[in-house]
Amino acid sequence: MSDDVFLRVNDVSKWYGDEQVLDEVSFEMDRSDVTVLIGPSGSGKSTMLRCVNRLAEAQEGSITLDGEEVLSPDTDVDRLRREVGMVFQSFNLFAHLSALGNVALGPRRVLGLSAAEARERATSQLERVGLADQLESYPAELSGGQQQRVGIARALAMEPKLMLFDEPTSALDPELIGEVLEVMRALVDEGMTMLVVTHEMSFARAVADEVVFLDDGRVVERGPPEQLFERPEKERTGRFLERIASHD
Template structure:
């Protein structure tokens, strides 16, 4: 069987700067892959290549056996299959929570108003925001905004959701409500590729953790391997720095 996502020796440069230098990884359905690494190591670039927000220079990416990086790939179709949750939420300020979630259903999926509304409500309920459907982003906390962002991604029934530092813009006391929703998704079998500094989430929810440094995978394996028995100095040093800053990852 094909992996759900396959990155095969992906290279990406900006000018002279090699940002991804031969990144390969496979994810199966239901996997939660957490990617960590220093600022500038290529984490966001890696995610953006998967839904073709960024074009790669060499290598291949496959989703469910289809070559994402083929010139004739329907990028709109790809982005229906690959949801994305952004650090800064990317909500439309002039639309309610409900309006933000129904937008893609109406425009991209072509659903009628009533059907889109019903589906959007289902996913707002799923993230615990059924009672905030009519609120505008300005009336929501950061944690609530990000949960709307997650509901919006879920509503498209994606095969995979990419998360790029979904809690980095949040006040510390609001992080938990978002990681809790993400944990629920993970245990519900959603396939997720997550860049995050939340090491408690990584330890508890990740099936695999990848440490990316200077565009290369330094180490990849079960979270316990990286946290507790890494033989690589770079991994140990990075994780001890990040856990000191973002809370420990003890079970």
């Protein structure tokens, strides 16, 4: 299957004990694509995301990233994660480090840059997410939106070829969501390849190349946003979108 598909997820299944959380999930992305995974909570979106950088282990199927099999036991997991950035719902900033320290840790300890180089790279990434004035602040001194932007800068500092976003705005107060989405939009414009789990439908509609609707661990429907949002083929998709819309 040598092709130029950048990320191919093929029939991935996963169980926690007896409970199946992913059931033959398949989709693919090209370079610079933005794919958004949507679905009710517990539908397996986050688990699917985590299988891509192997924070969760899929038991069946295959995931190829840039021509390499991710799920192979020979895969160097640390190298994989170096190349795939991740942004968490709960930010997970290193609580003992300043914004700068958070972003510089990876370049310094994983990529082996000198302290000065790592600092420089971290500074420029924090500038990129609009936090040039908060370099020395600790996570507890930042607002949720600022913390999440540090989280994005931390992932970007590793110069990843794919970025995973796991509900990046779900833990934020409504008035802080905008600043994070703005940063993400800027990344889309720069051509970053992004796989995003989110409930922000307007964001998905605006930037996604493809939207994948998951329910009960299965892909119910996938397609370009205009099609999926305007003319869903499956009844379940429509019901889900209606429910989400009524909450907005």
